[in-house]
Amino acid sequence: MTELALLALQVTDPLRLPNLVPFMIFTVIKMITVFTVTLVGVALLTLAERKISAWIQDRHGPNRVGPGGLLQPAADGLKNIMKEETYPDAAYKPIFILAPMLAFIPALLTFAVIPFASPISTRWGRIDMVVADLPIGFLYILALTSLGVYGIVLAGWSSNNKYSLLGGLRSSAQMVSYEISMGLSTVAVLLVAGNVSLNEIIFQQATTVWNFFGLTIAFFIFLVAAFAETNRLPFDLPEAESELIAGYHTEYSAMKFSMFFIAEYSNMVTASALIATLFFGGWDIPFTLWDNQAPWTIWKTLATATAFSVKVLFFLFFYMWVRWTLPRFRYDQLMSLGWKFMLPVALVYVIVIAALLLWLDWLGIRPGAMWGAILGGVNVMLAAILFVMLDHGKLISPASSRAQADRLARLRAMGVRPALTPDSVH
Amino acid sequence: MAIGVKVLDRPTEQVSYVRAMLSGMALTFKHMIDPHKVTVQYPEEKWPISPRWRGTHRMLTDETGKSKCVACGLCPQICPANCIKLVPGEDEEGNRYPLIYEIDEFRCIFCGYCQEVCPEEAIHVGRHYENSEYSRAGFVYDLERLTAQTHPVCEMWDPDDPKGE
Numbered sequence: 306m307t308e309l310a311l312l313a314l315q316v317t318d319p320l321r322l323p324n325l326v327p328f329m330i331f332t333v334i335k336m337i338t339v340f341t342v343t344l345v346g347v348a349l350l351t352l353a354e355r356k357i358s359a360w361i362q363d364r365h366g367p368n369r370v371g372p373g374g375l376l377q378p379a380a381d382g383l384k385n386i387m388k389e390e391t392y393p394d395a396a397y398k399p400i401f402i403l404a405p406m407l408a409f410i411p412a413l414l415t416f417a418v419i420p421f422a423s424p425i426s427t428r429w430g431r432i433d434m435v436v437a438d439l440p441i442g443f444l445y446i447l448a449l450t451s452l453g454v455y456g457i458v459l460a461g462w463s464s465n466n467k468y469s470l471l472g473g474l475r476s477s478a479q480m481v482s483y484e485i486s487m488g489l490s491t492v493a494v495l496l497v498a499g500n501v502s503l504n505e506i507i508f509q510q511a512t513t514v515w516n517f518f519g520l521t522i523a524f525f526i527f528l529v530a531a532f533a534e535t536n537r538l539p540f541d542l543p544e545a546e547s548e549l550i551a552g553y554h555t556e557y558s559a560m561k562f563s564m565f566f567i568a569e570y571s572n573m574v575t576a577s578a579l580i581a582t583l584f585f586g587g588w589d590i591p592f593t594l595w596d597n598q599a600p601w602t603i604w605k606t607l608a609t610a611t612a613f614s615v616k617v618l619f620f621l622f623f624y625m626w627v628r629w630t631l632p633r634f635r636y637d638q639l640m641s642l643g644w645k646f647m648l649p650v651a652l653v654y655v656i657v658i659a660a661l662l663l664w665l666d667w668l669g670i671r672p673g674a675m676w677g678a679i680l681g682g683v684n685v686m687l688a689a690i691l692f693v694m695l696d697h698g699k700l701i702s703p704a705s706s707r708a709q710a711d712r713l714a715r716l717r718a719m720g721v722r723p724a725l726t727p728d729s730v731h
Numbered sequence: 732m733a734i735g736v737k738v739l740d741r742p743t744e745q746v747s748y749v750r751a752m753l754s755g756m757a758l759t760f761k762h763m764i765d766p767h768k769v770t771v772q773y774p775e776e777k778w779p780i781s782p783r784w785r786g787t788h789r790m791l792t793d794e795t796g797k798s799k800c801v802a803c804g805l806c807p808q809i810c811p812a813n814c815i816k817l818v819p820g821e822d823e824e825g826n827r828y829p830l831i832y833e834i835d836e837f838r839c840i841f842c843g844y845c846q847e848v849c850p851e852e853a854i855h856v857g858r859h860y861e862n863s864e865y866s867r868a869g870f871v872y873d874l875e876r877l878t879a880q881t882h883p884v885c886e887m888w889d890p891d892d893p894k895g896e
Contacts, residue, residue, distance in 0.1 A: 357763065360764075360768075361759045362762070363768050363769045364769070368772075630759040695747075695748070697747070
């Protein structure tokens with residue numbers, strides 16, 4: 306039996322899971338921990354966002370409440386709770402109230418299946434450091450992330466405000482478009498792992514090569530799609546302050562408004578955790594297999610949890626870094642990027658990876674170092690090709706590509722034709 | 732009548748979105764780690780204001796602590812906003828002094844004519860800008876208030892030394 310299979314056996318062996326009562330107790334503890342960490346993290350992220358934006362713009366950022374502005378989130382929360390809840394006369398109240406909850410809940414639910422550390426062996430059995438170790442973990446994530454759009458669309462619609470409605474419409478178009486590329490990009494990951502359980506995906510990456518090095522293109526597609534799914538710049542068209550006041554949450558105030566913010570940041574946390582899990586080995590500590598095998602100790606769990614947090618925090622930082630660098634897409638650019646570039650690339654990529662895996666299988670190369678090296682080599686080649694094509698501006702946007710020869714000829718011919726003379730008007 | 736179609740055939744390094752994006756990210760990162768921040772932490776730090784800044788007034792006093800004003804009436808005369816109220820008085824020795832000297836800082840347009848016209852160099856506009864009050868009445872500065880001000884006063888423009896050297 307290969308090393309991978311042995312490792313996989315340790316994860317899935319049902320005999321070693323604890324009995325029902327300890328299992329329930331530990332699950333409740335894990336739920337509370339994850340919930341608290343996520344919400345406190347979200348609060349601190351609002352501060353981090355303002356701090357990072359300030360630093361990028363050569364400012365200091367909030368620094369008046371508490372040491373270094375650390376209590377700013379508390380002040381903001383207090384302010385939002387004290388503020389008046391306004392209900393526009395024209396709004397459809399039941400959905401108007403429901404929408405912030407709908408935006409908020411799926412964001413938190415998604416985190417349930419993400420493994421955040423290595424398991425612990427206790428005398429009641431092995432405790433997996435994931436709230437719900439679903440065997441179909443990844444499908445659950447795809448299902449829940451597509452629910453996130455409802456909160457925004459319903460908020461936009463029930464506000465009965467033109468800006469809100471436009472924001473909601475944009476959000477639905479955007480999220481539906483990018484969900485496809487997102488799903489397709491992860492097909493490659495699932496193919497490589499041969500499984501949809503997130504723990505299996507992590508073990509596969511730990512034993513061969515991180516998917517970032519094996520599936521860079523899938524990573525980039527997933528990254529861009531995740532930005533679009535979380536409505537963050539450069540994909541914040543649903544909000545679009547300069548065009549739509551505040552987009553879908555124009556009519557919201559106080560805590561309901563705040564709820565959308567919490568939803569946005571929880572989505573960011575979840576998306577960062579997903580990127581870390583799918584492409585950066587989750588809680589795996591690189592260059593060592595020490596953390597991926599029994600005996601499972603508390604130190605191992607803490608170390609891997611730290612590794613996971615570092616990865617997630619990096620992507621959260623990356624989210625903010627990108628937000629304060631890139632301007633918003635124009636609507637047609639957004640659509641052409643989603644449908645004309647990312648979707649075909651993701652499709653072709655799935656085929657290429659599937660063919661490559663089949664070929665490796667036919668050659669008899671099993672997942673391992675050699676297998677990882679071949680995957681990485683092919684990946685570098687593909688990424689280089691894509692980069693050169695992108696660099697030459699052939700793929701992204703009508704604005705970036707140079708006019709083609711036939712189109713140029715047509716434009717020139719138009720110039721030669723006498724314009725606005727009686728015989729040219731038909 | 733031909734339409735001139737301008738074809739921009741710029742080199743790749745100028746039109747590449749990828750490179751523009753990467754250089755943009757590099758720039759923002761550079762600014763983020765740059766410890767030099769331009770924000771002035773206002774209540775603690777303040778920008779220096781111009782020596783010719785014209786803010787709320789200050790009445791200068793002589794050695795005995797009395798205001799230098801001789802109630803000549805030039806400042807209410809020249810004041811374009813009509814914000815100075817002066818009622819002159821005269822003591823036993825025949826020296827004129829202001830019985831009432833009030834400046835309505837809300838009406839004042841801070842032109843500084845009062846300081847320019849004053850023969851005794853008594854009334855000045857000040858280098859000062861923090862003027863919060865709890866009531867509108869607080870902005871009518873009486874003589875007591877004007878003499879109690881301590882902020883530095885404006886240096887008027889000198890035609891012989893236009894650059895203030």
